[in-house]
Amino acid sequence: MFLTEPQVYELLERYGIETPRHRTFKRGEEVEWHLFPAVVKVVSPKIVHKSSVGGVVFVEGPKELQRAVEELFRKFPDAQQVIVEEKLSGIEAFLGVKRDPSFLHLIAVGLGGVLVELLKDPVFIPLSASRSETEKKIAETKLYRLVKGYRNFKGNLDLLLELIEKLKKLLKENPEIAEMDLNPLFITENRVVPADGRAVTEPPPERPKFRPLPKELFRPRTVAVIGASTNPKKVGYALVRNLEQFQGKVFPVNPKHEKVLDFKCYPSILAVPEPVDCALVAIPAKGVPEVIRECGKKGVKLAVVISAGFGETGEEGRKLQEELKRAAAESGIRVLGPNTLGFIVPGLKLNASFSTVTPPPGETSFLSQSGALITAVIDKAAEERFGFSEIISLGNQADIEITETLELATRDPSTKVVLSYVEGLKLGAELLNFLNRKPCIFIKAGRSESGRRAAASHTGSLAGNYKLFKDAVETKGGIVVDSLEEAFDTANLLSTYGGIRGRRLLVITNAGGPGTLAADYAEAEGLKLADISAAVEELSRGLPPNWSRINPIDLIGDATSDRYRFAFKTVEKLNTWDAALVIVTPQSMTDVPEIAYEIVKFKERSRRAVVACLMGGHSVKGGREILKNNRVPNYPDPYRAVKSIRRGVWNGLSSSEARQEKA
């Protein structure tokens, strides 16, 4: 349903939102109005874009107004009303509301005017954003600069934020609003008032319900494999083989076999003599719903449906997936998948997947809507000794949605960082509530038109709008990265330090060039070079006369571990920095391993984030190993180091809040 301008104004007024002084007049009614200049507009639920059809007229006096009203009624014979309102002025902002099926209502705020689509200034703010989170997000816009005072512009930020708070309340209490434009919104030092309003109502979208997962769901003590096989080419074999290392009990299920590998095999899940926490299902798709019901009877808590041939394949598969969902709901069992790679908990030596490799244990939970990505990531992680608390392949998300696994991971004591690869999200609004618990890193696919098509053909889930996702998640403290490499660079840092508390960066280097580059990157990323003036005198006593005397601290090319140690011991006493980047290039005097040990000690003593950048190849290999063994994050290029530090600024606040901390 379309709401006309007076209807929208009425709704706004109910929530204490100021509207322009206005009055509506019916066809034939006498037009009494004394405030000029004024605007007169046609009112009709059939006319969406009034100005493009000539339905808006600016008038300077009563006679002109009278003529304009008559003209409008003549021009639009269906219209029964016109609205007359004061003509506003001020900073022209854009204020809009969009209801996304996943994130629900989002409020768009930014510079308005004719160039709005060209400038792309507006940011999207979710309803769950606090007033301060809202302000921090708006601070990224150009509108904010104008409102705070720029050239002869100045607005009233408090009034703007109050309006947005009221609008949030309005939207929470009116979920049927599908979209709303309060555009343009005029901002002056005394008033923040929309000069137009239109809205569309539609019943809220049907969405799955968020259901918290039980604490031990992905930490089973017993695992059954339904569809276990003795044929090494089959998935049902790979699953059992991968479970050989598992610390708990394993029950292959297949009526055709007595034994699979060294495990006794059972004809059905119901025949297993002990309780089963988790069942892996690897039988043809058709039989899966029935097996889920059997699992329900058995009291299985988690069914992992490896089998493909569901929603990702077409109409028939979609029907089967619906049946699977019903079976799960009726049996009270939670289902991962279908079309999932499975899940892995390295700490329990539990590889409940068909990935041949198990990565080392660690403190990163990796949740992925792409199974293939998991195989690549595990393979690389194993090589680089990057550890995980758990890896979960979401598959088609017939039941368990990625938001639910993320929420569970934020409660898991073995997890410090949650890293999610997301294509489509159904429970976006709920997701936002958990991002302040632990650092959550996201890599989001499907940002481009072409990307979205590929995502659609991939998991059958429609990838959402990248901009909405990024704005909503960042407003609430999530960390959105561009690439897998960046995701793991950042996870490496966050799993070590949990989150860097501020953005003041110290750079120590034995080479000017890389130090300069690091300073460039810091500025580009919104970090701040820490003030070291309080330590310059002391540093000068131990460093060669041509040291830089500023941050980046250039120790000069002939620096040995002694000089690095001296610098570390001196800057440790400063409380003007939050993170230190130590750059080492292999020059003739450089004793890399000894410097690496000094970096480790520096990290341990300083109790702040210390990050290394050992540049080079063979000459720094030993140093790299020392750093890895002692959990000092190390990057091959200052660019990746600084970017990771920037992404790692996290303190349970939103990333835009963090960006402004100690600014």
Add this chain to the structure above:
Amino acid sequence: MFLTEPQVYELLERYGIETPRHRTFKRGEEVEWHLFPAVVKVVSPKIVHKSSVGGVVFVEGPKELQRAVEELFRKFPDAQQVIVEEKLSGIEAFLGVKRDPSFLHLIAVGLGGVLVELLKDPVFIPLSASRSETEKKIAETKLYRLVKGYRNFKGNLDLLLELIEKLKKLLKENPEIAEMDLNPLFITENRVVPADGRAVTEPPPERPKFRPLPKELFRPRTVAVIGASTNPKKVGYALVRNLEQFQGKVFPVNPKHEKVLDFKCYPSILAVPEPVDCALVAIPAKGVPEVIRECGKKGVKLAVVISAGFGETGEEGRKLQEELKRAAAESGIRVLGPNTLGFIVPGLKLNASFSTVTPPPGETSFLSQSGALITAVIDKAAEERFGFSEIISLGNQADIEITETLELATRDPSTKVVLSYVEGLKLGAELLNFLNRKPCIFIKAGRSESGRRAAASHTGSLAGNYKLFKDAVETKGGIVVDSLEEAFDTANLLSTYGGIRGRRLLVITNAGGPGTLAADYAEAEGLKLADISAAVEELSRGLPPNWSRINPIDLIGDATSDRYRFAFKTVEKLNTWDAALVIVTPQSMTDVPEIAYEIVKFKERSRRAVVACLMGGHSVKGGREILKNNRVPNYPDPYRAVKSIRRGVWNGLSSSEARQEKA
């Protein structure tokens, strides 16, 4: 000297540039003017910002004009003139001229208006840009969108470009112009006219002269080491030791020794019995100018001054550097350094530096203003078997400037790509003339305030303005990257393919997720997903029914080398793509080495750029080796692969031209 508005208009008119209809009136003169609305402004060399002191008045008719003129003369008793001109309207653009000491005149063009500094729309165009290069650069601005037609905006691009061409001519013939603002510039469909003009003239800056280097300068047959030493801790020893592998002749020089390592040592350069092409100088700074004169007498062509203690150390060092320059000029010898690491030509086994490692031979020339960066790069390159045609450390650039080495490298038949690490550039205007000869990659340090400070304290050369550098270099076809990693990723691609001719990308993958990410990156980087519709039918005959049917071509997770080969053979026939990215994730059926061989054959047959992304660790190691041995560029992450392809779009045109090719 300050040029007033009428003076600027007169200058513009001399070059056929349209100015607003205008007339000047002296104090007391009768004001005759009939074109309204009009603008009247005070004219005075002392008033730079007329509007901020109330020196600009808009008038609607003759009486108002008369009053305004009187008022202006009263208000500004020193002023002897006013100018009256027609009031212009249209798209408000910004047009300005800046004379940079390195790049000389640059023309800034972009959106104007009160938000000009907030929007940062203008781009900087060097005088050497052709009309088409100018247009391609302007196409990056928002102004361009408006001029081409956006909402109710429309301008005349031809007139704008003509104006810029005339302005270029004006600036070439008036080098004394230090800055000029033609701001605002009003653009309509019929006219492009500045509504104001001011300029400042100053004598052109003193700049070093570009002197082309002789072809064989860095390819000596004989090398002397002045300051050779038998003490393994001294640079004079390291230099001789590094020359042991050299294919040419080596002459240590030091009156204290008879022999250094296995080489006969001479008391002075003049005592060497054969001609010396190149002399490495590693003696205390003070003695260097004298030695340079001796080298001159000996007929040495290139002196490489390793010694430090010159311009980088303070006033005394600067004086010594001036003396060194004079000595070089008087002796007709070219000098690299001082404070240089030296240079390396792997193909001649010539390591004329104190870097202990020599990288393998290759086709990339690496020019660096940071010596420490070179040691790190060489070390890494040796590990990764990345090869170089030459590596040159510029040092303080007392004589040889990086532009001269770049120009020489573009003439060197063994070099396919030139990669430069730049802090400060003295011959920017000249540099621009060589960027269409070969792909030239730049990494520019000192973009931030803090970065600039670090650069200043590092090599004693002031790092220029990053934005000017990037705009000027990209306009003329240079490739500016953000990080060292990206620089080498790009060099790897360009040294293999020389330059990708268009931006149509084909993606072939066995995993949907990474394929989707690649499509996202392609869109973000301005690449285009190639149209494969002509091959869909044939592909469908050999691929499983659930293949993607669009580009990215998802071969599905169980793809083996047979399926990859089939896809390669089919898409080879398409002429709708310029570069192909092949993604491989290690899944259970994936025969990585065989797929790698198929990629190599695909590359060889298709004769276009084929780039691989083998994702993972141990499982793809063998494949990586096969690709490396067969020169297929391979990247660990789709992000780096796509970014390198984008950077590698080069065809001797400017990068913005390339960006638009086949759009």
